[in-house]
Amino acid sequence: MQPSSSRDVFRGRLLRLTVEKWPGGEREVVHHPGAAAMVPLDGDDVVLVRQLREAIRSDTLEIPAGILDVPGESPEECAVRELREEAGYGAHGVERLGFVHPSPGFSDERIDIFSCRAERVGDPEEGVEVVPMRFSHALQAIQEGRITDGKTVAGLLLAAQRGR
Amino acid sequence: MQPSSSRDVFRGRLLRLTVEKWPGGEREVVHHPGAAAMVPLDGDDVVLVRQLREAIRSDTLEIPAGILDVPGESPEECAVRELREEAGYGAHGVERLGFVHPSPGFSDERIDIFSCRAERVGDPEEGVEVVPMRFSHALQAIQEGRITDGKTVAGLLLAAQRGR
Numbered sequence: 097m098q099p100s101s102s103r104d105v106f107r108g109r110l111l112r113l114t115v116e117k118w119p120g121g122e123r124e125v126v127h128h129p130g131a132a133a134m135v136p137l138d139g140d141d142v143v144l145v146r147q148l149r150e151a152i153r154s155d156t157l158e159i160p161a162g163i164l165d166v167p168g169e170s171p172e173e174c175a176v177r178e179l180r181e182e183a184g185y186g187a188h189g190v191e192r193l194g195f196v197h198p199s200p201g202f203s204d205e206r207i208d209i210f211s212c213r214a215e216r217v218g219d220p221e222e223g224v225e226v227v228p229m230r231f232s233h234a235l236q237a238i239q240e241g242r243i244t245d246g247k248t249v250a251g252l253l254l255a256a257q258r259g260r
Numbered sequence: 261m262q263p264s265s266s267r268d269v270f271r272g273r274l275l276r277l278t279v280e281k282w283p284g285g286e287r288e289v290v291h292h293p294g295a296a297a298m299v300p301l302d303g304d305d306v307v308l309v310r311q312l313r314e315a316i317r318s319d320t321l322e323i324p325a326g327i328l329d330v331p332g333e334s335p336e337e338c339a340v341r342e343l344r345e346e347a348g349y350g351a352h353g354v355e356r357l358g359f360v361h362p363s364p365g366f367s368d369e370r371i372d373i374f375s376c377r378a379e380r381v382g383d384p385e386e387g388v389e390v391v392p393m394r395f396s397h398a399l400q401a402i403q404e405g406r407i408t409d410g411k412t413v414a415g416l417l418l419a420a421q422r423g424r
Contacts, residue, residue, distance in 0.1 A: 149364040198362035200313040253417035
């Protein structure tokens with residue numbers, strides 16, 4: 097399934113934007129390399145990261161995640177690497193929770209989500225604050241609008257459904 | 261909190277893309293008008309819609325939703341209107357479930373999510389198939405990767421947490 101025509105209107109370092117002709121009309125489409133995220137469980141805690149998200153002019157509480165930008169690396173390997181690099185935690189017993197399309201109305205981005213038992217092995221990345229939080233408090237933070245990142249909401253609720 | 265400089269690289273009908281300078285480096289940011297979505301409950305069913313999502317070259321099963329493109333309309337009014345226009349259902353007893361930022365790494369999009377008791381009052385929009393589904397089956401469909409739209413995963417799991 098492909099558009100009848102497509103023209104690039106922007107090519108950046110992360111994103112490519114096309115304007116495409118489809119039977120339903122013209123579509124503006126953001127092409128994204130995809131990402132992988134980890135729900136890191138440490139006893140009763142989930143290990144979250146707080147960082148500035150310039151696009152929304154605010155910081156966020158999120159599960160560790162990263163863009164699929166290493167050739168040949170699987171989403172699972174990417175999620176494990178990002179947990180190590182971003183938060184300074186190692187992963188054991190990785191399980192796949194599923195995947196989401198965050199914004200299928202205008203973007204092809206797909207995020208694969210995993211969970212693991214996490215163990216602190218080093219320091220977080222510069223600009224990233226590690227926030228271990230009781231899993232039950234994190235679910236409460238979603239209800240209260242203190243966690244709003246889509247992949248984090250999906251990941252935590254998927255992990256809760258599995259009984260963590 | 262604003263970038264030290266910003267230049268428009270694309271202005272479309274839906275999206276605006278800027279390249280911005282921040283202390284952490286250059287950021288490509290997709291500016292989106294925002295959206296509102298509804299988890300419509302009809303007895304034991306949730307009313308989903310199936311439609312083509314050109315950006316991911318596939319159709320999706322989603323909760324009804326729409327872009328905030330009517331001046332002066334609140335997110336709740338938008339969600340109620342989209343349920344009516346897209347699926348042909350009326351809304352009773354609307355409740356707010358929360359909001360998500362689907363992709364805060366590169367987009368300012370925010371989606372407000374509501375739930376309601378829904379009642380069929382007309383026909384769906386052209387190109388949209390209405391799919392009533394047992395709520396428990398919809399949760400199963402998330403686990404099995406048959407529902408992957410981020411706002412739908414968030415909305416259904418938020419509604420499940422509230423005991424629907």
